[in-house]
Amino acid sequence: MGAPALAEPGLTLGLRQIVKYYGLFPALGGVDFEAASGEVHALLGENGAGKTTLMNVVGGIIPADSGDMTVRGEPVTFHSPRDAFNRGIGIVHQHFRLIEKFTVAENVHVGWEATPLFVSDTGLERATAELAAKFALEVDPAAQIWQLSTGERQRVAILRALARGAEILILDEPTATLSPSETAELFAAIDRIRAAGHTVIFISHKLNEVLEIADRITVLRGGRNVASGLAKSGCDKDMLARLMVGGGVEEVRPSDGAVRGAQPVALTLEGVCADDDFGRRALHDVSLELCKGEIVGVAGVSGNGQRELAEVIVGLRRATAGSIRVEDRDLTGAPPIEAVRAGVGYIPEDLGSGLALEASVETNAAIKASHDRPLRRGPWLTRRALRAFSADLLGKAGLSRIATARPASTLSGGQAQRLVAHREMLAARVGLVAVHPTRGLDVAAAAGVHELLLKARADGIAVLMISEDLDEVLQLTDRIVVLYEGRIMGSFSRADVSRDTIGALMGGASANGNGNSPESRA
């Protein structure tokens, strides 16, 4: 209708005053957005800012309540994802929706009328390989999806969209589950796609990545534009963070001056070995010492033994060799209750394993404290104490408005993360093991968790922070160890280690020769 204003040359997608209500809640309160061909346009915003809702409108997945949309200058109304797809819009969701038992080539070509009815496997695979080479999305066309890593699966999902002629490619939080090297590869592919004249809409809340890959940046907050189409050259991290959250977020850092060795040792691992769920050796001879009041970061690409390391410390996994001590207690081979008793808190990688989702929020808040007084008196459970404890914890976690009787499954990801993080803070009297504690959180929520970890440090708790996010590790920790294929590759003080050194070790480079690991014990 009123579209001509948008029909500028080169403009492939134009959105004007898009409004979408969920019930009475305005998810989108009149959003404008535009993107041109050959550009990467980042859509930045916190969780709940409306990024995904907006892209679901563009993708025809949900209808907008009002507003105009144009594709290459023509006004369009989408009634289904197919309408959007016919206009050359392809979305790569956070969950890739691939068929596990099919090959890469089959996934790229399945369910699409341009695929011939009779076709040979080799034909499909050749077509897939050509496409993959064109966009630097290397992946074995004959491999089945279940054999692939997350990064490879994402490449298949992107290829699938490109194969169907997507000229406007929407990537929803594409780096959320990628390792640093996989992210670099993705960015290389995005460069190729941009060079081919396609439009890429890059949805993210990670400022560094947005600044690296985007040409222009649009920021949403609370379902409205707070900045539209900013050129990257005029942006910096601080400014974008302020736009996202309204008011600056201070990057928290540990105060310097923690003198290693001045504090007693809280957690000791000596020559620990452990197997993964399939009985393969996942940890090799890991030795580690954590002092009270220090944060030790474990850097490494996911799947290099992080989960096993965390589980072995808290007693959820049996060490096949070596010993684990918390203060003076020997916890080797002890059941999880002993780690709880010894005062070790644990923020697991997957929140589902730290929360009984069917049980109430109140119950979940109390599971760790239920072992002791005042909640437990002999065989009895004191309901009043439990209620008081839970209310107190929810208050601390900023969740006091949550009805305590509702099941934990109704919490949002951010709320669940806050609940677990604050509960484990209370449980951590001696040590805290935190695995990817800010994964999937937006800037403000992540800063909240960071503050919590630093508070633990200030309280004299030994914190082991396992994270893939190198920025986070470098920002918060006193000491960094690198875990690669279940081995500790080196141990460094934060002050005298470079990002490149750590990055190289994460990729498996040997620590020998750089003379930078005086504390390496492995």
Next chain:
Amino acid sequence: MSSTAARSPAAALRIAELAGNRQLWLRIAAIAVGLLLGLAYLSTQLTPGTDLFQTIWVSTLGTPLGIQQWISLATPLILAGCAVAVARRAGLWNIGVDGQLLVGAWAATGVAFSLPSLPGVLLVPLMLLASLAGGMGWALVPALAQAYLRVSEVVTTLMLNFVAYSWTTYWITGPWKSTEYANVALQTKPIPESTFLPSFTVGGAAIGVSFLIAVGVVAALWLVFRHTHFGFRTHVTGASEEAGRYAGFDTRRARFAAMLLSGAIAGLAGSLVEMSTAHSYAPSLTDNTGYVGIVVAILAAGSMGGVLATGLLLALLQAVGSALRIAGVTSGVVLLLVGLLLICASLAAALPRDGILRRRRRVPPPDAEPSPEAPR
């Protein structure tokens, strides 16, 4: 910190929460809808000249005798519902209540037959204990297998039912074969009269002590699951075994113990039926009690108080079934009613989860509030 000023808002909040428990109201509404649909169907079965509803009324709630029958039918159903609900708390399905009930009654009968001269004051408690142990024993193998070998308890408990039926028949036709009664029905000679459980009369209806025991079991279980750490552990384990392990609970032991407790309650149901109404050991001590118990527990949605209510409700339906049979209408109608109730209750449980009836008045997250200063 426990000043009234500080506590009263919290108390008010609790009351508001209870009154606003949409799940509860939804479930009650669903059961009502199911009953109404059943009644609507029944009214199509009316033939001129017979007053079907009058027949139903007289044989259930309308007369002291009707009430008496209703309560006596309810006793085993409440206990069976408890047994299933206890297992559910630990995330388990006890399909074997029937078998545990029969073996519990068998153990009680064995005690009665071997010590017939003991006074009732001693014999009755012994028989009750024996039935608890018998039911528990019958659940032992499934409990061990599921806790330590991860063998599905659904299969093992169900299969052991058939073993228990055969076990019962063997004893009735073998060691405990009764010369006088064998031709009448498959049952043993009566247990000693001193072990018959008494009843007391309320408004003309004789209410058995067994019913009071069942109510006591409900109350005890409520206490266990609300106010003991064992109950808390079992509940967390049932909601998520992974989270239970993470919290430091011995989840295997929790599952094992819940299964044994479930079996013990089932066994108790067997001895109570035998000692209050049947008065001899027979396969007819269970009338699909275990399976109806599953329905009782599902309708109660894990609430122990709810088991009491739904146990009474299903007993009422069974009583209606008998009345219909007398009136010449097929008693399959009762199955239809039970089916309708289950469908309605399942829908009621699924509706809010799938967002169809989700509360509209949602509080937007603080970061999602539209900012007035945002440039348009």
